[in-house]
Amino acid sequence: MPANKHKVLIANRGEIATRIIRACCGLGLDFVSLATAGDLASGHVSLARELGGEKALYRIESYHDANEILSVADAAGATAVHPGYGFFAEDYRFARRTAARDRPLTFIGPSWWAIRDLGDKISTKRIARSLGVPTVPGSDRPVYDELEAEELARALFAFQDEQGVESGCVLVKASAGGGGMGIEEVWNMDRFRSVFRRVRNYAKRHFNDEGVLIEQRILDFNHLEVQIVSERGGRNHVHFGTRNCSIQSLGRQKRIEVAPGFVPGEIGYYFDAAGVLEAITRNSLAMAAEVGYDSVGTWEWIVTPKGEPFLMEVNTRIQVENGVSAAIARLRGEPGVDLVSEHIRLALGEPLGYSQQDLSFEGVGVEYRIVAEDPRERFAPWAGRIERFQWAERPWLTVHSHVPRDAAYDIPMDFDPNLALAIVWGENLAQAKERGKSFLNELVLEGAAAGGGEMRSNIGFLLEKNQNILEF
């Protein structure tokens, strides 16, 4: 570490906060942790108290208020701020503000302009296309003209027809929208015009911009990711392999993540799986190099059943599932890679210190997200009190959780009811699946809702999906 020791403000909560605290301690950095009044029972609070003492903990009103967080940073004398994931992680304005204020802070994440350019799907798509990186067929900019839109849609239907897609589907999206708002599917060219007009009016009303995106809708795809790690300055880039995040809840929330993305050795694919993995890592690295990406980030891809990869978006932050990539990574043959601390280390300006040749991958990692939700009720979040939460320690198992194991825990209503991330490693897919199954079966999770209702969790769902991980 450089002589002037950094103090990192952790602008997040829960599981990621505990991991950042541990990573900071591992790197020998000071840290400041935050908690709202309703969140004091969260594990990151006790961990912060344990590792940093009372002075490392600040009470705030909201995790969403940048003003408050930055004033805490000033009061605590922090020199860097770690947004974790969610909250301010991909808010380029926050990143810009930390860098541009009179008392600048190091934003642990990419430079703000990288967040801005890659945070926008349209801009990402245009950058990708300018580099020849494959993207989902469709428009790469907002379409305002009805005739242009119709021609695009017609071409997309014709294209899908030729591709042998049984019933083609086109997505019409409000370009200024997000989070699933203003998206409609069109299955038939005859309906296109009315849907287009509806979406356009919706966009005009809600986002004050009539621009509409038209894209092919890809069904039955696999969701793959490439983990990219770059050093400050944006010159050296390495990848930490691929992940497959196709097992998701109804609301498209990832529930099981697997590294690597495909295992052509164990499972037969209709396409050249190894070639696809190679292509997406190559393309992701090329794009990172082109834009001068300078932190940890994830390139998200979708792969069609015919084995065609399309770049979907770039996540300019550390992701929840970073641990599963770390689990299979070997640095100069050694295990024990920690991407969270790599993220911090690199963001604070240290050089990378290794190249792609020093990295290798071994075995299969599977991450299970244990969430208090009810898969039978469309994954509705469950709120209540966790009485017991226990599992057997294993050498192949890592569990990240902010739920205290020695006391009961009330799940706060304000946040996602994530309870833990369990990362299982196996020499091969079959072993990893077997180990995962035994872990899930042995896991003790008991609790009750305030009204006396039964504890709900997605363990059953995870067990069911565990059977056919990575099958496509």
Added chain:
Amino acid sequence: MDIDKRLRELAARLAYVNDVFGPKGGANHRLMNSRLGEFLDRRSAMDPDEQLRRLIQLEDLFAFLEKKLAAELTPMDLVRIVRHPQRVCLKDILENVYDNYTEIGGKDEFSIDPSMLIARAYFTRRVGERVVNQSVMVIGQEKGHGEEFRNGGSVKPWGNAKALHYMRVAETENIPVHSFVFTPGAYPIEDYPGAAQQIARNLYEMAALKVPVICVVSEGGSGGAEAVALADKRLMLSHGYYSVISPEGAAAIEAGLRLGQKAPPALADKCARLLKITAADNLRFGYVDRIVPEPALGARVQDYDFFKLLRGELIMATNEVVGAVKGMKLFRALAMRRGANREAFEVENIFMRWTLNAKARERLVLRRRRKYRAMSRKARLDGRSVLRRAWMAVQGAVWGINSFFRHDLLGKHRRRMQRVMEEIGAEAHLVRERVGRPVRSFLDRVSGRERLASDEARQRLTRLSRPEEGLCRPEGEWAYLSPKSREDRTVTCPNAETHGCRDLWAPDLYGEFAGVCDCCGHHFPMEYEWYLHNVFNYSPSREFNSEIESVNPLSYEGFGLKLEQAKKNSGRKSACVTFETEMQDVKAVVAVLTATFRGGTVGAAEGEKFILAAERAMSKRFPLIAYVHGTAGIRIHEGTHGVIQMPRCVMAVRRYIDAGGLYLVLYDTNSYAGPVASFLGCSPYQFAVRSSNIGFAGPGVILETTGLETPPHYQGAYQALARGHIHGVWDRREIGRNLYQALMTMGGRNLYYR
């Protein structure tokens, strides 16, 4: 009996002197009082002859003393005279000046607005053996001798609407309009129509009213007066006043008084003097054409000689206006010139029919335009050298000729050709489709043309659609960033309580967000430079007439210094910035009123710059955009030099719009009073930036004049939109786009790009 009546009159005169002069009447008033008292005490002891003799003596004394008082009338005394309940009002004039009349548009309190009186009246004239009734439309405010329902002559917007309606009637009937101004000011109410908007509409219509308009000013209170005062000939009663604001109002502003506080009388006195509100002043400035002399202490109800005089003046003034645009007037013109002294014999002998033919009507409007265009020349400083002015005149002429050839002469033929070609094209298209389609489909079937190859299709669907655009940025960056965006501080949104907005970081707010709260959409004020650069693509080299400079034409005490300061702080010579620009390939002329220069108030220099901008837009066939960064009204320190800009600018606008231009107004922050009630409010296309206020008078003035508390956001942009005063509320971030849309879709048959 007769003596009693005359005594009552004397008592009334005494009370009048007391009302007008108060303690200042001093010795004169005391003398009148004691002599009258003496007479009353001794009256019973005197025989009738003695009484009559003494009474005549007393009356002579009264007349003498009144004359003595009249010799030293101050402007504030005039204001008190004009406001006195005994002063002549319009009803008296109708009864005594005209030979017959019928009140229309309501009677007494049974009227949509009793403070606006309309009557069809006529003068009976004898021409040789013949008797002719010459009709006129009489329009004016009625103060009504203290009648409560007349509202003191303060006209509500619907009263002005009524006036406008009957002006149009007069236009249809081809009879002159005689308008009388007896108002302390318009009633400041936002409604539909709004006070300001209705005055603007009146001015706009009067600017091209095709009948002679003669105006008589007794009490001319700013905007309210202008609503009926745009006339071909303006007469002013010698004891009247014509001002931009009441002296008390000016004093309140001068002293920086808060609500409800009264300005000290001495200050009001001083303001009245500084504002140069008297008839003599206004005649000197050229804003009235003639003074009608009144009796010593102002005309009162019984001053029959005055009415007779006024009758002659009205007839002569109408004759002059009509005569100037009519042919066939040989001797009468001579006589009129001679009859300038208005001797009864001359007046009654000159008869002229007041109806005008179509040509004369055109000439009338033209003359009216010229008359107002030439006004207030001395109230501004034209920094342009003679050479430059000459050059600009030549330039203007060249543009005019150029536009004429390009757009009128050649353009007409080109358009005609285009239309013909279009017709032919449409015919050909139909034939081609009818004949061509079967042939094409047959050929396709025969050749079995291949469908699009898959790779090619993919290539088409996944390539960069417009590589030349480069990478699109999610938020376009502004060309100009406000200096406020360089401070590291947070700003609290005023709606934080109700909308839960978080504090905004100044660089975000004033930079990327363009001064708009990203949570509730509240618009924080932005400096006008932001608009100049980010909306109007301003470049200093395309600014014109920046040398025209605001001055202190009334030598208003202390104002010169303030003006110097404003010039130094803003780096500009007036509150109006005019320039040419090009917005997404549409060229336009833009006039900006900047709030940073004396609150964006409009004086003679600003008015002139605006008029020149309108003229330039007209000769170049460009759209004209008025961006009001903020205006507090007419500049009171320029007095009537400021007020006269209302009709002047409206006439320029009217001329421009009639010539087929597109005049668009965009309000920002606060826009009040005179400008809104004239050249801004008369635009057919008015828009406002969100969170701006548009109104006639600010909430303080409304409370003071009407006693009514205004509800919150009374003059907010959305309220103005709901009332129909503006036609859209624009988000600041989208002004550029909306403006372009407006330029493409709105108004103007005669724009260069149409």
